[in-house]
Amino acid sequence: MMQLDQLNRRLFSFAPARWVGRHIYNRQRRRQSRAQSTTTKFFRNLQQLTVLAGPLSYLADSGTLSVLVAGCSYGCEAFSLAGFLALQFPHLNWTIAGVDISKDALRVAEAARYTGAHGLGISTDALAQKLEARLFDRSGDEWTVLMDIRDRVSFAYGDVLSEEFRSFKDYDLVLGQNFMIHMGEEEAATALAALVNASRPGGALFLGGMDTETKTKLLAPHKLIPLDWNIAGIHEDDMRRSTWPWNYWSLEPINRSEKDYLTRYSTIFLKPL
Numbered sequence: 001m002m003q004l005d006q007l008n009r010r011l012f013s014f015a016p017a018r019w020v021g022r023h024i025y026n027r028q029r030r031r032q033s034r035a036q037s038t039t040t041k042f043f044r045n046l047q048q049l050t051v052l053a054g055p056l057s058y059l060a061d062s063g064t065l066s067v068l069v070a071g072c073s074y075g076c077e078a079f080s081l082a083g084f085l086a087l088q089f090p091h092l093n094w095t096i097a098g099v100d101i102s103k104d105a106l107r108v109a110e111a112a113r114y115t116g117a118h119g120l121g122i123s124t125d126a127l128a129q130k131l132e133a134r135l136f137d138r139s140g141d142e143w144t145v146l147m148d149i150r151d152r153v154s155f156a157y158g159d160v161l162s163e164e165f166r167s168f169k170d171y172d173l174v175l176g177q178n179f180m181i182h183m184g185e186e187e188a189a190t191a192l193a194a195l196v197n198a199s200r201p202g203g204a205l206f207l208g209g210m211d212t213e214t215k216t217k218l219l220a221p222h223k224l225i226p227l228d229w230n231i232a233g234i235h236e237d238d239m240r241r242s243t244w245p246w247n248y249w250s251l252e253p254i255n256r257s258e259k260d261y262l263t264r265y266s267t268i269f270l271k272p273l
C-alpha cells in the first residue's frame with residue numbers, strides 16, 4: 001500500500017495541486033514558529049555524497065582533505081561522509097571536524113555508538129549497505145563506529161552565529177545543512193556568511209536544508225557557483241520533500257521554470273578562487 005507521505009508527494013507534484021500547495025506552504029511559512037531540531041540520520045542524502053567521486057573528485061587530488069560539518073547533531077552526517085571517503089579514497093588523508101550547539105547531541109556523536117534512536121535506519125540501498133559494513137562494528141541493535149574512522153572525526157561545541165566561529169577557516173569542504181531552515185532570515189544570513197568564510201577559495205560547500213526563497217536571496221552577495229550536477233536526484237532524495245506543503249521546513253517540488261533555478265535547487269556550491 002502506498003504510504004501517506006508518498007501519496008502526499010505524488011499529489012502535489014501535479015501542476016494545479018502545486019499551485020494550491022504553494023499557497024498552503026506560504027501560509028505555513030508565515031504562521032508556524034521556527035525551532036531548532038536535532039533530527040538527522042545516516043546516509044541522509046547519498047546522491048549528494050557521490051559528487052565527491054564525480055565533479056568534486058579534484059578536492060582529493062592534493063592527497064589531503066579537511067572537512068567541517070557545522071550543525072553535526074549526533075554525528076550521522078559526519079560519519080556517513082567519513083564512510084564514503086574511507087571507501088572511495090582509501091589512500092586519502094582526510095579529517096572531519098563536527099560542531100554543534102547541542103551538548104546532548106555532541107555527547108552521542110562523541111560516543112559514536114548508535115541505535116535507531118539516534119539515526120540508524122534500515123538500509124536497502126546497495127551503497128548504504130557497503131557504507132554500513134565499512135563504518136560499524138555491528139553488535140545487536142547498537143552499532144559502534146570503527147576506530148580507524150572514529151580517529152579521524154572530531155566533535156566540539158561551536159556556534160556558527162558566534163564571533164568565535166570566525167576562527168574556523170580554510171576547509172576544503174564545508175557542510176552546513178538542515179539548520180538554517182529553522183532560523184529567521186537575519187540569523188540565516190549570519191550563519192551563511194560564517195560558513196562561506198570557513199571554506200577556502202576553490203573549496204566547496206554543501207548547503208541543503210535552507211528555505212529556497214531565503215537561500216536564493218542570501219546567496220547572491222557571496223557569488224558562490226552552484227554546481228549543475230544531479231540537482232533533481234539530490235532534491236528528490238531529500239526527506240523534507242515528503243511533507244510539503246504542510247511544514248515550514250518542508251521542500252517544494254522542483255520547478256525547472258523558476259528563475260534562479262540553479263541557486264534555488266542546487267545544494268552544492270563552489271567558492272571561487
Ligand SMILES: C[S@@+](CC[C@H](N)C(=O)[O-])C[C@H]1O[C@@H](n2cnc3c(N)ncnc32)[C@H](O)[C@@H]1O
Nearest residue numbers: 037038039040071073100101102159160178179
Ligand atoms: C536538523 S539537525 C541537522 C543535522 C545534520 N546537519 C543533518 O543534516 O542531518 C540541525 C543541527 O544544527 C544544530 N544547530 C542549530 N543552530 C546551530 C548553530 N547556531 N551553530 C551550530 N549548530 C547549530 C542543532 O543543534 C542540530 O543539531
